[in-house]
Amino acid sequence: MHMLIIGGGLVGSYLAGLLQSDGHSVTVIEAREAAKGLIHRTAPGASFVLGDGTDPFVLESAGVRTADVVAAVTGADETNLVIASLARFAFSVPRTVARVNNPHHSWMFTPMMGVDEALNQADVMAHLIAQVVERQG
Amino acid sequence: MRIIILGCGRIGAGLMQHLSLHGHDITAVDPDPRAAARIAPSFRGRMIVGDVLDHQVLLDAQIAQSDALAAVTASDDVNVVVARLARQVFHVPRVAARVYNPRTAEVYHRLGIQTVSSVAWGINRIAELLSYSELEPVASLGGEAELVAASAPALLVGRPVSALATLGEVHVATISRGGRTFLPQPGTIIEAGDLLYLVVLAAAKDRLAALLRS
Numbered sequence: 001m002h003m004l005i006i007g008g009g010l011v012g013s014y015l016a017g018l019l020q021s022d023g024h025s026v027t028v029i030e031a032r033e034a035a036k037g038l039i040h041r042t043a044p045g046a047s048f049v050l051g052d053g054t055d056p057f058v059l060e061s062a063g064v065r066t067a068d069v070v071a072a073v074t075g076a077d078e079t080n081l082v083i084a085s086l087a088r089f090a091f092s093v094p095r096t097v098a099r100v101n102n103p104h105h106s107w108m109f110t111p112m113m114g115v116d117e118a119l120n121q122a123d124v125m126a127h128l129i130a131q132v133v134e135r136q137g
Numbered sequence: 138m139r140i141i142i143l144g145c146g147r148i149g150a151g152l153m154q155h156l157s158l159h160g161h162d163i164t165a166v167d168p169d170p171r172a173a174a175r176i177a178p179s180f181r182g183r184m185i186v187g188d189v190l191d192h193q194v195l196l197d198a199q200i201a202q203s204d205a206l207a208a209v210t211a212s213d214d215v216n217v218v219v220a221r222l223a224r225q226v227f228h229v230p231r232v233a234a235r236v237y238n239p240r241t242a243e244v245y246h247r248l249g250i251q252t253v254s255s256v257a258w259g260i261n262r263i264a265e266l267l268s269y270s271e272l273e274p275v276a277s278l279g280g281e282a283e284l285v286a287a288s289a290p291a292l293l294v295g296r297p298v299s300a301l302a303t304l305g306e307v308h309v310a311t312i313s314r315g316g317r318t319f320l321p322q323p324g325t326i327i328e329a330g331d332l333l334y335l336v337v338l339a340a341a342k343d344r345l346a347a348l349l350r351s
Binding site: 054055056057076077078079081082085086089090104105107108112113 | 213
């Protein structure tokens with residue numbers, strides 16, 4: 001499958017490495033050139049596209065029209081939402097995944113905004129920690 | 138009307154002042170408590186300090202009961218996201234978003250959000266001003282027609298407005314004369330120094346320009 005990841009920070013580059021070792025073809029869009037080194041170290045086979053993932057031209061040049069999945073995992077929730085809605089409504093990508101940074105923003109991550117799957121990291125972490133804490137208690 | 142303004146930068150603060158002077162009931166939201174300093178002391182609306190993407194903040198601003206919303210924060214992404222939510226989730230009848238990137242603006246326009254791109258507008262306007270034309274464009278009326286301004290050419294002075302309208306492609310909308318603007322009748326005589334506001338079909342613009350030059 002062809003995976004398009006937007007956001008090449010710690011989360012995006014680690015995700016790219018995981019997907020690539022599972023045998024998927026991976027492209028990462030990242031606005032900061034400085035992140036290129038990190039992506040090449042964690043996901044050596046991934047294609048790197050320098051640019052703003054909310055720009056429709058950048059998405060097209062990164063192959064959004066042939067992507068099976070778009071994962072918007074930048075550190076800004078509004079950016080992830082714009083990417084998900086462009087991917088779904090402007091480019092008809094079959095599946096979209098978006099990262100929720102601020103739990104107060106999770107209400108916006110819905111299919112109406114083009115998001116199939118929202119991953120709320122604070123929520124996921126808090127539940128895992130609560131499980132561990134309660135098991136020890 | 139009850140109007141919500143998200144973002145109190147230069148555009149937001151200016152909008153608040155303008156709309157409240159026209160008697161509208163304004164609620165403004167900005168995350169920065171210092172934003173209140175930009176607002177004119179005469180402003181009588183409500184100011185909420187908070188994250189414009191927070192559900193509770195939008196409910197506090199009574200978004201579901203509002204008649205219109207302007208998303209004018211410094212972030213294109215925030216503006217288009219909140220504009221879409223205002224339409225789809227809260228069913229706000231009139232929504233406009235300020236967007237810097239003309240390419241994103243175009244996509245969102247297709248997704249049903251009214252966007253205002255000051256960059257695109259500025260580029261078009263400056264290009265028009267630099268490429269000299271007798272017809273000064275004032276507004277585009279849906280692509281096929283334009284509102285333009287032109288000084289009354291010597292050829293038409295002393296002749297009725299209907300002389301210009303015979304083209305069938307030009308309509309004289311208003312005449313500004315001596316600091317006063319009025320709606321002309323077909324028989325109104327054009328005088329020297331008149332400023333004419335004309336509605337012209339895009340296809341007839343060149344012909345009109347040639348006529349005014351002659």
